[in-house]
Amino acid sequence: MFTFTVARRYLLSNRAQSALLVAGVALGVTAFVFITALIQGLAIRLTDEVTANSAHVSLEPVTRVARVLPKPGVETEAVALVSTFQRQQIREWQSTVALLREQPSVSAISTQITGSAFLVKGQAVAPVSVTAVEPENLDAISPISRQIVSGRRSLGADGILIGTKLAETLGLSAGQPVLFRTDRGVERLLTVRGIFRTGVRSADERVAYLSLQSARPLFRLPEGLTNIELKLDDANRARDVAVFLQDATGLRATPWQERNANLEDALTAQAQTGTLIQMFSLISVLIGIASALMLSANRRRGEIGIMRAFGISKSFIATVFVLQGLLIGLVGAAVGCITGYGLCLWLSTLTKADGSMALPIAPGQGGYALVLILTTLGSVLASVIPARSAARLDPLQAIQQ
Structure with missing residues (x-):
């Protein structure tokens, strides 16, 4: 003292x-x-x-390959053969979704079919990256509804949502029809229900949204999904959650950090x-x-x-x-x-x-x-x-x- x-x-x-x-x-x-x-x-x-417009964790089917085995005593290289005809898909997705709903760290789930397609309007053709979702879960990953600048968010059985840049390229407006041609050779006439603006150029000129109901026959996936996207309460836990889900589901789980390694x-x-x-x-x-x-x-x-x-x-x-x-x-x-x-x-x-x-x-x-x-x-x-x-x-x- x-x-x-x-x-x-x-x-x-x-x-x-x-x-x-x-x-x-x-x-x-x-x-x-x-x-x-x-x-x-x-x-x-x-x-x-x-992460505002993307998933924190993405679940996708594991790529399975066939390998050419060398003959005994003969030195040959093993060649991985990947089928490009049969598309990889998540077949037992209902049980996976049930498991995800039990996880307290998961705040939103979006079951999706993704693929590539072309939009054709007269002589104009534009490639698009398609994301098909349940209409009620349209905003689960990205707040598309709040970004609609023309038309409405309704998808329905024949609706499609496109970005402003894509609409300008094809000269489309809400309510107009457009020919949709998938990479599987399937065509269908769809109606532009709404036009959105995210502020991200690549999304506004290359992304389109469909309903799962419309996408299944177009991409020839009557039952399965191509991926399941998740939002978490804490984005920083994405790596730990991805490791757990990969072990629990057998699917390939990718956290957002791996998709944005430069960041x-x-x-x-x-x-x-x-x-x-x-x-x-x-x-x-x-x-x-x-x-x-x-x-x-x-x-x-x-x-x-x-x-x-x-x-x-x-x-x-x-x-x-x-x-x-x-x-x-x-x-x-x-x-x-x-x-x-x-x-x-x-x-x-x-x-x-x-x-x-x-x-x-x-x-x-x-x-x-x-x-x-x-x-x-x-x-x-x-x-x-x-x-x-x-x-x-x-x-x-x-x-x-």
Whole structure:
């Protein structure tokens, strides 16, 4: 207790210096919080943008191949033969869907038939990537209904939804007929029920939606499915869920991270860059604390010498300086966390002209507990050198100086 009192009095004896030290620590912690919240916010925004119109986990049939086995004693290469006539499909999909509905982490399920086709309008022909879904689950993966700009979301037995770019290419509008020709050689006249705009050029000019009822005869899949798409409550758990579902169903489960490997690499590099910036900000703070305490120890050589002459132990002197570092780090870190949170909260309210957030910042993801612990421990470690220097002072020499 007496050691703490001496350390507190040392700090209060030079209030300006102590205030500057606390302010320096708080500034470094504020920078740490801001960088952490910005990086986490950017990661959240990019993840949301990527997964907003796509599945978190995709279930597909496992590709089965026939292999040419070499004859005994003859060195030949095994050649994988994949049938292009019979399409891979999920036949027992009802039991898989039942299993998925029992999983608390799964928030939405979309049973689909996907394939390639052509839309023909007069002399104009455009290739499309077809996604056939249950009409009631149209928005399970992507919010298509909210993106309809012309017509309505109804599919029905002969309806089709297309993007704005595709509609412009073919000169189509809602309510008009269009010839639909699949890669299986089946043709049918469909009606454009609605036109959507996602803002993603590839989707707006190449994607079309059908009902499963319409797609089955067109793609010659009377019973099976080509894939099952899932949305999860937490997109970051996609890898773990994919591993579990692959073992449980025997299907190939692909998390969204594998489909967006470049994004994951970019986020990893971004996080590493942010970590370096955080490290440098904390190191500069700790160097400042160590320098200030070294100056304090040098300035108080006479006082330290007198205390040592009266029998005060070296450990007491060292503990006084360590406690000073602890107090500076703890108070500065606490102030920095508060100011950092306030700064991030204010920045999160700034918006652009279109109403979107000006900075992708997440005030709740500032790493407050981590920076509080790191700064406090670092301040204690930074005070060890000046503490040892003060404890080693020779009492006689200190008093004479």
